Amino acid sequence: MDRDIMDRCFSPGQISHAAGSFFHAEKLVSRYFRMTPDAIRSWRYDVKTLADLESHEINDNVFAHLCKYRYRKDGTDAEDGFDFYRICLQDNRILDAVERAGSFIRLSPLLLYIAAHELVHVVRFNGGEVDFDMEEDRKEAEEETVNGITQEILRPVDHPRLDLVLECFSKRYQLDALYQ
DSSP, X not given: XXXXXXXXXOOHHHHHHHHHHHHHHHHHHHHHTTOOTXXXXXXXXXXXXXXXXXXXXXXXXXXXXXXXXXXXXXXXXXGGSEEEEEEEEOHHHHHHHHHHHTTSSOHXXXXXXXXXXXXXXXXXHHTTSSOTTOOHHHHHXXXXXXXXXXXXXXXXXXXXXXXXXXXXXXXXXXXXXXXX
C-alpha cells in the first residue's frame, strides 16, 4: 500500500473508537428495523479499515463502501454458499474530512453516521429490499433512501455534535466536498 495512504490510517485508538461506533449503530439499526438485538449480528458482514483492505476495496471517493462476496466451501456449488458483506472504511478520507472541518465536525459523530448508514445498506441487501447488483441509475436513489433512513435512526440520538453531521448529510452535501 502507498506510504502516503498508510500515514492516513486510523490509529489503534481510532480503530477502537470505530468498533464502538459500529456496536452503537448495531443497536440503533436493529431497534429501528424492529429486529431482535442479536439479529443484525447474525448477518454475515465485517468491518475493515484501510490498512487491512485489498486494493479493489479502496475507493477515494467515499468514506466507506460495501463489497459483497460469495462464500462457499471447496467442492460445493454456489447455491450451497452464502453472501458476505465487507464494510470498507476509507480512513484517509474520513480523517481528511475531520481535519479540514476543524472544530466543526468531530470523528466520533461522523463514525456513528457512517456505521449506521452502512448497516442500513446491509439490512436492506440482506432483507432483499434491494439488489446489491442494481443498475447504476438506481444507485443514487438507493443512497438517498438509505440517507433518509439513517437520518431517522440518528435524529433522536443524544450524541455530541451529531446534529452537525446530520445537517451536512440532510442537505445532500458530502462532507469531503464541503471543505475542499
